[in-house]
Each structure stands twice: as C-alpha cells, then as structure tokens.
Amino acid sequence: MHIGRVIGTIVATRKDERLVGSKLMLTQPLNIDEVPVGDPLIAVDTVGAGIGELVIYAKGTAARHAAEKLQSPIDAAIVGIIDNIDVYRDLIKK
Amino acid sequence: MHIGRVIGTIVATRKDERLVGSKLMLTQPLNIDEVPVGDPLIAVDTVGAGIGELVIYAKGTAARHAAEKLQSPIDAAIVGIIDNIDVYRDLIKK
Amino acid sequence: MHIGRVIGTIVATRKDERLVGSKLMLTQPLNIDEVPVGDPLIAVDTVGAGIGELVIYAKGTAARHAAEKLQSPIDAAIVGIIDNIDVYRDLIKK
Amino acid sequence: MHIGRVIGTIVATRKDERLVGSKLMLTQPLNIDEVPVGDPLIAVDTVGAGIGELVIYAKGTAARHAAEKLQSPIDAAIVGIIDNIDVYRDLIKK
Amino acid sequence: MHIGRVIGTIVATRKDERLVGSKLMLTQPLNIDEVPVGDPLIAVDTVGAGIGELVIYAKGTAARHAAEKLQSPIDAAIVGIIDNIDVYRDLIKK
Numbered sequence: 437m438h439i440g441r442v443i444g445t446i447v448a449t450r451k452d453e454r455l456v457g458s459k460l461m462l463t464q465p466l467n468i469d470e471v472p473v474g475d476p477l478i479a480v481d482t483v484g485a486g487i488g489e490l491v492i493y494a495k496g497t498a499a500r501h502a503a504e505k506l507q508s509p510i511d512a513a514i515v516g517i518i519d520n521i522d523v524y525r526d527l528i529k530k
Numbered sequence: 531m532h533i534g535r536v537i538g539t540i541v542a543t544r545k546d547e548r549l550v551g552s553k554l555m556l557t558q559p560l561n562i563d564e565v566p567v568g569d570p571l572i573a574v575d576t577v578g579a580g581i582g583e584l585v586i587y588a589k590g591t592a593a594r595h596a597a598e599k600l601q602s603p604i605d606a607a608i609v610g611i612i613d614n615i616d617v618y619r620d621l622i623k624k
Numbered sequence: 625m626h627i628g629r630v631i632g633t634i635v636a637t638r639k640d641e642r643l644v645g646s647k648l649m650l651t652q653p654l655n656i657d658e659v660p661v662g663d664p665l666i667a668v669d670t671v672g673a674g675i676g677e678l679v680i681y682a683k684g685t686a687a688r689h690a691a692e693k694l695q696s697p698i699d700a701a702i703v704g705i706i707d708n709i710d711v712y713r714d715l716i717k718k
Numbered sequence: 719m720h721i722g723r724v725i726g727t728i729v730a731t732r733k734d735e736r737l738v739g740s741k742l743m744l745t746q747p748l749n750i751d752e753v754p755v756g757d758p759l760i761a762v763d764t765v766g767a768g769i770g771e772l773v774i775y776a777k778g779t780a781a782r783h784a785a786e787k788l789q790s791p792i793d794a795a796i797v798g799i800i801d802n803i804d805v806y807r808d809l810i811k812k
Numbered sequence: 813m814h815i816g817r818v819i820g821t822i823v824a825t826r827k828d829e830r831l832v833g834s835k836l837m838l839t840q841p842l843n844i845d846e847v848p849v850g851d852p853l854i855a856v857d858t859v860g861a862g863i864g865e866l867v868i869y870a871k872g873t874a875a876r877h878a879a880e881k882l883q884s885p886i887d888a889a890i891v892g893i894i895d896n897i898d899v900y901r902d903l904i905k906k
Contacts, residue, residue: 437742437760437793439728444562444617446533448586450577451610452596460531460586462562462615464622467757468726468744472622475561478531478586482791483732488621492730492742492760494791496590496778502734502791509576509588509596509609511531515791516733521744523726527770528746528754538656538711540627542680544671545704546690554625554680556656556709558716566716569655572625572680582715590684603670603682603690603703605625632844632899634815636868638859639892640878648813648868650844650897652904660904663843666813666868676903684872697858697870697878697891699813719836719854719887721822749851750820750838764885765826774824774836774854776885778872784828784885797885798827803838805820809864810840810848 437492437515439466442485446478454508461485461514463493468523479512492516531586531609533560536579540572548602555579555608557587562617573606586610625680625703627654630673634666642696649673649702651681656711667700680704719774719797721748724767728760736790743767743796745775750805761794774798813870813891815842818861822854830884837861837890839869844899855888868892 444462448455459481467473470490479493482502491514493499499513500506538556542549553575559568564584573587576596585608587593593607594600632650636643647669653662658678667681670690679702681687687701688694726744730737741763749755752772761775764784773796775781781795782788820838824831835857841850846866855869858878867890869875875889876882 437791439758439760441621443619443621444615446586446610446612447614447616448610448612451586452576454595455610460610462617465757473757475559475567476533478533482734487618492728492733494793496592496793498778498782498791498793500592500595501736501782501789507595509531509592509607511588511590511592513791516728516730516737516742518728518730520729521726522729523744524769525725527723527725535715537713537715538709540680540704540706541708541710542704542706545680546670548689549704554704556711569653569661570627572627581712590686594686594689601689603625603686603701605682605684605686629903631901631903632897634868634892634894635896635898636892636894639868640858642877643892648892650899663841663849664815666815675900684874688874688877695877697813697874697889699870699872699874719885721852721854747851755851764828774822774827776887778887780872780876780885780887783830783876783883795885798822798824798831798836800822800824802823803820804823805838806863807819809817809819 437494440464440491440493441466442487442489452509454505468521477512479514480510481514485514485517490518531588534558534585534587535560536581536583546603562615571606573608574604575608579608579611584612625682628652628679628681629654630675630677640697642693656709665700667702668698669702673702678706719776722746722773722775723748724769724771734791750803759794761796762792763796767796772800813868816840816867816869817842818863818865828885830881844897853888855890856886857890861890866894
C-alpha cells in the first residue's frame with residue numbers, strides 16, 4: 437500500500453455502471469514527509485475518507501477486494517485513514 | 531484509475547480475435563492540469579468515448595472487467611468520461 | 625496495451641517447458657512517433673508477427689490469455705499488428 | 719521480490735477491517751548496497767520483522783498469499799528477513 | 813519477460829515457509845547490450861540458473877506459475893537461460 441492525500445474528486449456522469457455509487461477520489465501519492473511524489477491517481481473511497489485526509493491506498497486486485505466489487509473496473513482504492521506515520525529517520529540514511 | 535485524453539485510434543487488421551469489435555483508443559495520460567505525462571497507451575473503449583474526450587482509464591484485470599471480456603488480452607480500458615476534475619490545489623503544496 | 629516494434633528474438637534452449645513452441649520476441653516499446661522509449665522486453669508472439677513489424681503488446685495476465693496458456697510463466701505477449709496509428713496531434717499539446 | 723528495510727510503522731485506526739491485526743510496516747526499498755531507492759511503501763508484516771531489519775518484500779497477489787488473506791486489500795507484504803546478500807560485484811559491471 | 817543476469821543470492825533463514833527450498837537469486841535487469849538497468853530484484857530460480865548466467869525472468873502471477881507454487885508469495889522467477897540475443901540493431905534507431 438502507499439501513502440496519499442485526498443486532494444479532490446472526479447465528476448463523471450457517463451461511466452461503467454459498477455462505478456456508480458463509488459466516490460472517485462483524486463489521490464496524491466506522498467513520501468514520508470508528506471511531499472507529493474508523482475501524479476495523482478483516481479482511487480475509490482472505501483473508508484469514508486474526506487478531502488485533505490492522509491490515507492493508505494492500495495492498487496490492483498487488492499483495490500477490488502477493498503471495494504468488495506471483485507467484478508468491477510476498480511484498480512485503486514483508499515483502504516485506511518492515517519493517524520500517524522512513525523518513522524525512524526536514522527534508518528533511512530544508513 | 532487514471533486521467534487521460536483520447537488522442538487517436540490504432541488500426542490493426544491482424545489481431546487477437548477477442549479484440550475484434552473493440553475500439554483501440556490511443557490514450558494520453560494527463561496530470562490534473564491536463565498536461566501530458568508519459569507516453570500514450572492503447573485502451574479499449576467501454577463507455578463510448580470520442581476523440582479528444584477527457585477520460586478515466588483502468589489497467590490490468592480491472593480493464594478486462596470493464597470490457598466484460600475476462601478471457602481476453604485486454605490490459606487497459608476507458609471506464610468513464612470526466613465531466614470535471616475538482617482539485618483543492620492548496621492541498622498539493624502542503 | 626502498448627505500441628512496440630519486434631527488433632529480434634531470444635534463443636533459450638533451457639527454459640520452462642510451457643515456453644517451448646512459443647516465439648520469444650524482443651520487443652522495443654515505442655512512442656507514437658515510433659521512437660524507442662525504455663528498454664526492450666521479451667513478449668511471446670501470438671499473431672504471427674515478424675521482425676521489424678509494428679505491434680500491439682499486452683502485459684500481465686492479459687498476455688497469458690493472448691497465448692491461451694493460462695498456467696504459464698508468460699507475462700507479455702504480442703496481440704496485434706499495427707496497420708496505422710491515427711493521432712490527432714493538436715490534442716496532445718492542449 | 720525486493721530488498722527493503724523496515725523504517726517505521728503506520729498508525730491507522732479507521733481502516734479496512736481485513737487490515738485489523740496486521741502490522742503496517744513502512745518499508746524503504748534498498749539497492750544491494752542497502753542505499754534507499756525510491757519512496758517507502760506500506761507492507762504487511764508476515765514474518766515478525768522488527769524496526770530496522772533488512773527484509774524481503776513481495777507485491778501484488780503474492781502479498782495476499784503471504785498474509786494468507788486472499789480476499790483482503792493487501793498489495794505488499796514482508797515475506798522474509800535477510801541474513802545476507804551475497805553479491806558477485808564483478809558481474810554487475812560486465 | 814525481461815533479460816537479467818544472476819549476480820548473487822539472498823540468504824534468509826526466517827521466511828515464508830512456501831519459500832523454503834526455493835533459491836532466491838539476486839537478478840540484475842539488463843538492456844540488450846547486457847548493461848545493467850535499474851536495481852536488482854529477487855527472483856526464484858525454476859530452471860537451474862547459476863551465478864553469472866544470462867536469464868529470462870518473469871514477474872507477477874507468471875512467476876508463481878513458473879515455480880508451480882500458485883499459493884505462494886513469489887512475484888518474480890527465472891524461467892529460462894538465454895543462449896543468444898538476436899537483435900536487428902538498425903530497427904531500434906528507426
């Protein structure tokens with residue numbers, strides 16, 4: 437899984453019917469300093485994440501399990517809200 | 531899922547028979563400012579997307595679910611037409 | 625799926641028996657201007673592609689579907705021969 | 719699989735219920751010189767890895783097999799503790 | 813699949829029990845000139861590859877098929893020994 441922040445939503449009236457009812461959250465991947473890395477992806481919310489929240493997201497089949505929609509076109513999902521990132525920074529530079 | 535724009539089509543007479551009848555859309559990945567990032571991929575259209583439209587595309591097994599062709603060689607599919615990208619830009623720089 | 629060109633073959637006498645009989649094509653990923661991007665991969669031919677041909681290739685489980693060898697170690701396959709790439713170039717710079 | 723180091727943990731009270739009871743380890747990908755490459759990911763511990771340990775991690779469906787939670791949103795897991803990396807360095811420069 | 817060279821092994825006493833008996837080969841991805849590209853990964857040997865050998869490796873579910881351990885945490889495997897890479901170099905620059 438990865439660290440991200442919900443930075444917006446995608447509005448799409450015409451879409452696969454299995455995406456209807458799912459919130460399409462624009463999710464910005466972050467590093468451990470909460471600095472953006474790479475471009476945002478579209479993840480389905482499965483835990484009630486709000487705009488601005490720091491989240492855990494998963495990709496691939498894991499995302500369809502999270503959404504409990506195994507037969508859907510979902511390939512990314514928010515699976516947790518991060519309370520805290522506990523990092524031992526001296527271990528990174530080693 | 532990801533944000534993209536349909537920028538063309540691929541013409542291929544000789545192809546896997548399970549691709550026959552599927553529109554092979556050349557899809558340019560975009561960032562939230564709709565600026566191209568990386569190289570276009572070939573995604574099967576499943577929502578009636580036209581040239582120039584801003585779309586949501588999915589990759590991997592999710593794409594075969596979108597196309598409802600689970601036993602096919604499809605690994606990317608357009609799954610929605612984007613009406614609007616609502617971004618809270620102050621959240622990105624944080 | 626992606627755009628590539630067959631630039632060679634891999635000769636491997638000792639290999640997984642499920643690869644026996646499959647042609648291992650060295651495939652160079654290309655952008656829409658047919659310029660190489662990234663390093664070649666090894667894709668199994670499923671459409672009779674020849675050296676030098678412009679092809680569509682798929683990755684992951686999609687490749688095993690293409691090869692109709694679901695229980696094999698194949699993770700990339702050529703699934704079509706490209707006749708033409710129709711690009712609306714003004715849509716890219718937008 | 720890949721080489722990584724456990725550099726911390728993720729605290730998330732609100733999360734997919736199938737993640738409850740799993741330790742979410744912040745894992746830094748490393749090269750063979752144990753130098754960080756790319757950004758940390760969140761991997762579920764399945765072997766009792768501690769903070770600071772050098773580990774093997776797997777991604778995708780392999781991670782759900784490791785966790786023995788096939789129907790879960792897990793897409794990365796720690797699957798071994800590395801005792802030693804035996805590298806023949808002259809083979810790299812060849 | 814990809815081109816790589818076996819450059820070492822990973823010693824891990826404590827690991828997922830489904831990895832016991834599998835040789836964990838440190839595999840360096842190579843380009844067609846056999847020059848290293850990117851960082852080594854850990855692939856399970858399924859064809860009797862030795863240190864220094866030029867190999868074909870596969871990733872994802874394909875690797876578990878190669879190892880014939882579908883329910884394992886394996887996500888990369890060596891699936892062939894390369895005898896020769898036949899490249900038509902004039903096709904790359906085109």
